[in-house]
Structures are given as structure tokens and as C-alpha cells.
Amino acid sequence: MSVLYDEGQQAILTESRRVLDARMAKERLLALLEKTGEWDRPFWDTAVEQGWTGLAIPEAHGGLGLGLLELGLVAQAAGAATSGAPFLTPGYGVAQALLEGTDGAAREAWLPKLAASQITACVAFAEGSAPLPARPTVAFAAGSLTGAKPAVTGGAAADLALVWAREGDAPVLVLAELAGVSRTQVSSFDNARLYADLIFERTPAAVLAHGEAARSLALDVMARMAVVTAHEQVGGAEALLHIARDYALTRKAFGQPIGAFQSIKHRIAELYGLVEIARANCIHAAAREGTPDFLIAAADARLSATEAYDTAARDCIQIHGGIGVTWEQALHLHMRRARSLAGEGGSMLFWEDLLVDQLTGAAA
Amino acid sequence: MTESGDIAEIRRAVQALCAEFPGEYWRGKDREREYPGEFVDALTKAGFLAALIPDEYGGSGLKLDAAAVIMEEIQAAGCNGASAHAQMYIMNTLLRYGSEEQKRAYLPGIASGELRLQAFGVSEPASGTDTLSLRTVAVRDGDEYVVNGQKIWTSRAEHSDLMLLLARTTPREDAAKRTAKRTEGLSIFLVDMREALGKGMSVKPIRTMMNHSTTEVFFDDLRIPASSLIGEEGKGFRYILSGMNAERILIAAECVGDAKWFIARATGYAKEREVFGRPIGQNQGVQFPIARCYAQMRAAELMVHHAAGAYDAGGNPGAEANMAKLLASEASWAAADMCVQIFGGFGFAEEYDVERKFREARLYTVAPISTNLILSYLAEHVLGLPRSY
Numbered sequence: 001m002s003v004l005y006d007e008g009q010q011a012i013l014t015e016s017r018r019v020l021d022a023r024m025a026k027e028r029l030l031a032l033l034e035k036t037g038e039w040d041r042p043f044w045d046t047a048v049e050q051g052w053t054g055l056a057i058p059e060a061h062g063g064l065g066l067g068l069l070e071l072g073l074v075a076q077a078a079g080a081a082t083s084g085a086p087f088l089t090p091g092y093g094v095a096q097a098l099l100e101g102t103d104g105a106a107r108e109a110w111l112p113k114l115a116a117s118q119i120t121a122c123v124a125f126a127e128g129s130a131p132l133p134a135r136p137t138v139a140f141a142a143g144s145l146t147g148a149k150p151a152v153t154g155g156a157a158a159d160l161a162l163v164w165a166r167e168g169d170a171p172v173l174v175l176a177e178l179a180g181v182s183r184t185q186v187s188s189f190d191n192a193r194l195y196a197d198l199i200f201e202r203t204p205a206a207v208l209a210h211g212e213a214a215r216s217l218a219l220d221v222m223a224r225m226a227v228v229t230a231h232e233q234v235g236g237a238e239a240l241l242h243i244a245r246d247y248a249l250t251r252k253a254f255g256q257p258i259g260a261f262q263s264i265k266h267r268i269a270e271l272y273g274l275v276e277i278a279r280a281n282c283i284h285a286a287a288r289e290g291t292p293d294f295l296i297a298a299a300d301a302r303l304s305a306t307e308a309y310d311t312a313a314r315d316c317i318q319i320h321g322g323i324g325v326t327w328e329q330a331l332h333l334h335m336r337r338a339r340s341l342a343g344e345g346g347s348m349l350f351w352e353d354l355l356v357d358q359l360t361g362a363a364a
Numbered sequence: 365m366t367e368s369g370d371i372a373e374i375r376r377a378v379q380a381l382c383a384e385f386p387g388e389y390w391r392g393k394d395r396e397r398e399y400p401g402e403f404v405d406a407l408t409k410a411g412f413l414a415a416l417i418p419d420e421y422g423g424s425g426l427k428l429d430a431a432a433v434i435m436e437e438i439q440a441a442g443c444n445g446a447s448a449h450a451q452m453y454i455m456n457t458l459l460r461y462g463s464e465e466q467k468r469a470y471l472p473g474i475a476s477g478e479l480r481l482q483a484f485g486v487s488e489p490a491s492g493t494d495t496l497s498l499r500t501v502a503v504r505d506g507d508e509y510v511v512n513g514q515k516i517w518t519s520r521a522e523h524s525d526l527m528l529l530l531a532r533t534t535p536r537e538d539a540a541k542r543t544a545k546r547t548e549g550l551s552i553f554l555v556d557m558r559e560a561l562g563k564g565m566s567v568k569p570i571r572t573m574m575n576h577s578t579t580e581v582f583f584d585d586l587r588i589p590a591s592s593l594i595g596e597e598g599k600g601f602r603y604i605l606s607g608m609n610a611e612r613i614l615i616a617a618e619c620v621g622d623a624k625w626f627i628a629r630a631t632g633y634a635k636e637r638e639v640f641g642r643p644i645g646q647n648q649g650v651q652f653p654i655a656r657c658y659a660q661m662r663a664a665e666l667m668v669h670h671a672a673g674a675y676d677a678g679g680n681p682g683a684e685a686n687m688a689k690l691l692a693s694e695a696s697w698a699a700a701d702m703c704v705q706i707f708g709g710f711g712f713a714e715e716y717d718v719e720r721k722f723r724e725a726r727l728y729t730v731a732p733i734s735t736n737l738i739l740s741y742l743a744e745h746v747l748g749l750p751r752s753y
Contacts, residue, residue: 262648263649
């Protein structure tokens with residue numbers, strides 16, 4: 001199936017890029033690297049003002065009623081600007097869980113607030129190296145949560161958490177307010193991601209799904225967030241591709257632009273291939289939202305986008321030579337973001353395993 | 365690397381011999397799927413295949429490092445040592461663990477080439493790298509053993525007089541109970557194939573993508589004298605392990621030779637071939653892949669000599685032998701792939717030999733041990749990670 005963006009979607013892409021180009025400043029992002037617990041508020045203000053936080057929330061719940069394709073376009077622009085903010089993707093994931101979950105009261109209470117950006121949310125599924133542990137240690141009993149979730153993206157400042165937990169022997173997906181929860185900020189190489197350990201101690205929580213339904217809802221939420229993240233990665237990779245191309249055209253060595261050397265220009269050409277493949281996978285995945293092969297398409301998008309962004313970060317710095325590793329040049333913002341996005345919401349190993357499971361299931 | 369005069373002399377001698385067997389000889393053999401008997405005879409007459417047999421049994425008593433140089437030069441000259449390399453290392457098990465009587469009976473014949481020991485029956489259809497699960501059995505009956513079962517990938521069985529055979533003499537569960545060692549219960553036999561053919565043993569060739577003379581061997585109540593047993597009954601698995609390290613080092617040396625051949629061919633072609641008014645080798649897109657393969661080959665070559673040196677110093681360097689084989693087979697395969705790419709369409713034309721060597725080089729990331737098992741070995745025995753299989 002081929003997808004062409006329509007006029008409205010094209011406008012979203014152009015406009016989000018224009019706004020971010022005008023408002024983002026790498027000096028601001030560089031300063032954030034040296035602080036723990038701080039994030040790029042001007043970006044978030046822009047996201048709120050532009051309506052991006054409610055983009056994929058139905059109109060009945062106060063959103064704009066658009067879908068993954070449109071949110072993906074915004075994420076691409078955010079990725080190019082290494083902004084993203086830690087709340088755009090999880091906010092969408094939590095909204096989807098509320099829409100698909102069984103708790104009508106929670107849906108009515110939280111969705112409009114998410115759409116209007118009155119609150120921020122995070123997704124706390126992972127424990128240790130398992131993005132979705134078969135038997136989570138965080139326990140849910142008698143309406144409350146106990147246990148710890150390590151290094152949750154956005155955890156240092158979010159108001160609400162969607163938590164993968166266990167009730168007896170069955171998994172549950174629950175929603176908890178974080179007001180009274182103790183948090184330990186985690187200092188990282190990409191501090192604006194607001195990583196924090198969340199420590200629940202008899203924290204009240206509402207059940208959105210239970211048992212097998214919880215597992216499939218959790219996977220769906222992860223896949224949806226993976227598609228958004230993949231768009232963000234493609235945006236970053238494409239930005240690096242352009243930076244590398246521009247530098248190769250202007251920087252001279254041995255009396256000619258370095259882009260005349262095949263080892264440089266072929267590398268950039270190969271990067272172009274990686275970016276376009278990842279972009280195609282992203283568009284395909286966004287268009288398969290809600291279909292039976294969505295998980296496969298999401299894994300494809302996530303894997304190819306991770307590879308594209310990682311490669312772009314590495315190659316772009318290589319092409320720049322010494323200047324590429326300077327603080328001011330700020331290519332390391334992309335290098336850091338490429339690595340943090342590669343690990344968040346399921347590593348490549350997780351998505352590869354999931355893909356294998358899905359494909360063997362299809363063949364059997 | 366500076367080499368001793370002896371090693372340099374061996375290189376020159378092997379090069380001179382191989383010059384008598386140019387590409388067209390090998391193309392002809394490949395086309396007709398024939399065994400390169402003339403080449404193997406010439407190697408034998410020159411004494412190269414007896415390199416590792418001690419002087420007292422009629423061999424040259426060379427070290428493994430020298431033997432590795434012989435195999436490397438054969439491959440670097442575009443020839444295919446796979447037709448005979450086993451003659452060099454299979455006898456190692458006999459040399460290390462055979463009785464004095466067995467050594468006197470067989471080694472001089474093997475050294476002179478009168479007796480061909482080219483076949484090593486280990487792999488079976490249901491047990492590839494999992495050697496301990498092999499099913500071929502040898503049951504003692506008076507002063508004989510009765511052998512039943514099947515071997516696969518037994519190379520050169522049609523061109524060998526003797527076969528080293530690994531068979532189970534104690535059922536796996538009994539061996540485990542009795543000795544608490546999972547590696548016990550297999551035994552090694554030296555089977556005289558001339559006697560056995562048609563009397564309980566049959567050989568069926570397997571056609572492969574390269575000219576490799578590999579076969580399946582079937583045993584149906586084959587009776588062999590009890591004196592064919594090498595060493596003690598039940599210890600066969602341990603005996604073959606030391607031989608396998610020598611095998612891996614020699615095959616790694618062959619891979620280095622292959623890589624050298626591909627790199628030399630690619631370099632020569634890149635200098636001569638002109639496109640857009642200049643040699644293609646002036647393009648970075650052409651010269652960099654060759655240069656990268658050269659660096660990869662040299663690194664592998666160092667590991668091969670390091671492993672051979674450790675072996676010659678009296679050790680049993682499992683990690684080094686495995687790493688040499690891993691690195692060298694990947695270097696030769698990378699060089700093969702690169703060479704086809706540099707030659708463009710001519711890489712597929714028979715007359716340049718590139719496609720033949722490409723097919724032949726593909727074998728060594730799979731055989732005699734696959735890359736996966738080498739990685740498993742390093743992970744478990746060198747790094748102390750849990751066994752993964």
C-alpha cells in the first residue's frame with residue numbers, strides 16, 4: 001500500500017518545521033545537558049500552543065481527532081530539532097491506553113486534560129533490561145501500587161504514569177497520579193529526557209486492563225509509541241544527512257570539496273538510502289494503525305529508524321572530522337538523542353524478538 | 365614480519381610447484397567435478413603433505429607454523445588445498461594417541477603417500493556440531509568391532525585408503541552414569557577403507573556448489589579388527605579435540621592464502637582496467653574496499669601465526685585456533701565478495717577464476733566448524749558466560 005501525504009498533512013509538516021526552526025536554539029539545548037531535572041520548556045510551550053499534545057486525541061475528548069500519520073509528521077520535525085521533549089510520545093501512549101482501556105471514569109477525567117496539556121504523562125513499563133517484563137515486580141493490590149520502576153522517561157516531572165504491574169499472577173495496566181510518589185532523578189548523557197526512578201508505595205491507581213487484555217494493550221501502546229519515536233528518529237537522521245551534505249559541499253581539502261571524494265559522497269548516499277527506507281517504513285506503519293499487521297509494521301519502522309539515526313549520528317560526525325566532536329558544533333546532541341531514543345520504549349533486541357515472534361506466528 | 369630462511373624457502377618451493385597447476389587445470393577439474401589427483405600426487409611427492417610427520421616415521425618433522433605456510437601458499441597461488449589438507453592433520457590423532465605398533469604400521473606409508481589418510485568420519489545427519497549426540501555405534505564382538513550407522517560430509521572418502529572414524533562404544537546414558545563425564549563413551553578407529561568397501565561400508569558422493577569431493581558413508585554391520593582402536597576405548601572425543609585445533613589453524617592459513625589471492629587479483633585488475641579515462645583503482649570506491657580487505661587479512665594472518673606458534677610451543681590453544689579460523693574465514697570471504705565486485709561482470713566469467721575461488725572460499729565460515737560455534741566457545745570458555753546451547 002502506498003501512502004501519499006495529502007495537502008493538510010503536508011501543511012502540518014511544513015508548519016511544524018517552520019515553527020521549530022524559528023524557535024529552537026541549540027545553545028539552549030546544550031545548557032540543558034548540564035542540568036538534571038530540567039527540560040526544554042519553550043519547546044513544550046510551542047507544542048501546547050500548536051495543539052500537538054491533543055493532535056491524535058478524538059475531538060469528543062477535546063483533541064484534534066487526527067491520527068498517527070499526522071503525529072508522526074510533527075515528531076519528524078521535533079526529531080530534526082532534537083527537541084521532542086519527553087512528554088509528546090508518552091502522552092500519546094497514555095491517551096491511547098485510556099481510549100482502549102476499560103475505565104470510563106478515568107477516560108473522562110484525564111483525556112481532556114491531556115489534550116489541553118494541563119497535565120503531562122509518562123509510561124513506566126520497563127524493569128531492568130526487559131521493556132515489558134513477563135512478571136513485573138511492581139505489584140498492584142487493593143487499588144494501590146507498590147514497587148519501583150527504574151529510569152522512566154519523563155518520570156522526573158510527569159503528573160501521571162501508565163504502569164505495567166502485576167496483580168497476583170496476572171499482569172495489569174494501571175494509571176497512577178504521581179503527586180505523592182517519590183522520585184529519584186537519574187543524571188544521564190541526555191538529561192532533557194528527564195529520566196527518574198519512580199518508587200510507588202501504596203500509590204492509588206486505576207485499572208485500565210487486566211490479564212491477557214493488559215498484555216495486548218501494553219503491546220499496542222508500545223507499538224504506537226514506537227511509530228512516533230521512529231518518526232522522531234527519521235527526522236533526526238534526515239537533519240544529519242543534510243548537515244553532512246552541506247558540510248561536504250563547503251569544506252575543502254586537497255584543493256577540492258571533500259564531497260568530491262568517493263569515500264565521503266558514497267557514505268552520504270548510503271545514508272540517504274537508510275533514511276528513505278526508514279521513512280517509508282514509518283509512513284507504512286502509521287498507515288497500518290489498527291490493522292492486524294500493525295505490530296510488524298511498527299517493529300519494521302522502529303528497527304530501520306534506529307539504524308538510520310545511529311548511522312547518521314556516527315557518519316555525520318566522522319565526515320566533520322575534528323570539528324564534529326566539538327561542544328559548539330552540537331552534533332553530539334544528535335549522537336546523544338540517537339542513543340537515548342534507541343533504548344527507550346524497547347531496544348532493537350526487543351523489537352527484533354517481537355518481529356520474529358510475529359513472523360513465525362504468521363508462517364505457522 | 366621477518367621470516368626465517370627455511371620458511372621463505374618453503375614458500376618458494378610451494379609457489380614453484382603450484383605454478384605447474386594454473387587456473388585452466390583447476391577450471392577443468394571444476395567443470396568435470398574431478399578430483400585433482402595430479403596435484404595431490406605432486407604435493408605428496410614433494411613431501412609437503414608429510415610436513416607434520418616426525419623424521420623417524422619418514423616425514424619432514426616440521427612445525428605447524430611451517431605447515432600453515434604450505435597451505436597458505438597453495439591457496440594464494442589459486443590452487444585448492446582442500447583436496448589434500450586432511451592428509452596433513454588427520455594423522456595427528458594417530459601420532460599423539462596411537463600405539464607404537466600402529467604408528468610404525470601406518471605413518472611411514474602416510475608420509476610417502478603410499479597410504480592416503482584423507483577421510484575423517486565425524487559428522488552425522490542428525491549431529492553436526494553436536495558431536496556427542498552422534499549415533500554411529502561400534503560394538504565389541506570377540507576380537508572385532510561391529511560398526512553400524514552413517515556419516516555425512518566425509519570429504520575425500522572416495523580418494524582415501526584409510527579413515528579415522530569416531531563412533532560410540534558406550535551408550536550415552538550409560539557413559540554418563542558410569543563416569544559422570546558427558547564426553548566419555550566415544551572411540552576412535554582407524555578403518556582400512558580398502559578392506560571395508562563393499563563389506564559393510566558404502567560411499568555415496570554429495571554434489572556441492574564447489575568441487576569438494578564430499579560424501580556420505582554408510583556402515584551396515586561392518587566388521588573391523590579390535591586392533592583398529594586408537595588409544596583407550598571411550599576417550600575418542602578428547603583425542604579428536606586436539607587434532608581439531610591443528611585443523612582449524614591450517615584451514616585458517618588456507619583462508620589467509622585465499623584472501624591474498626583475491627586481493628592480488630583485485631589489485632591487478634584495478635590497476636589495468638580503465639573506465640572514464642583512468643584506472644578504476646584510482647576511485648576511492650574501488651581502492652578503499654581492497655585496502656580494507658588487505659588490513660583485515662593481515663590482522664587474521666597475525667592471529668594464525670600466533671595460534672600456530674602457541675601450538676608449536678606445546679600448548680593446545682583452543683581460543684587462538686578458533687579465533688584464527690573465525691578471523692581468517694571472514695577475511696577470505698570479505699575479500700572474495702570484494703573481488704567479485706571489483707571485477708564487475710568479469711567476476712562471474714569462468715576464465716578469470718574469481719567465481720570458482722568465490723565458491724570455494726564460501727565454505728570456511730561454515731566448515732570445519734561454523735562461526736556460531738566459535739563464538740559460543742569464546743563466550744563460554746574465554747569470557748565465562750553461561751553456555752547458550
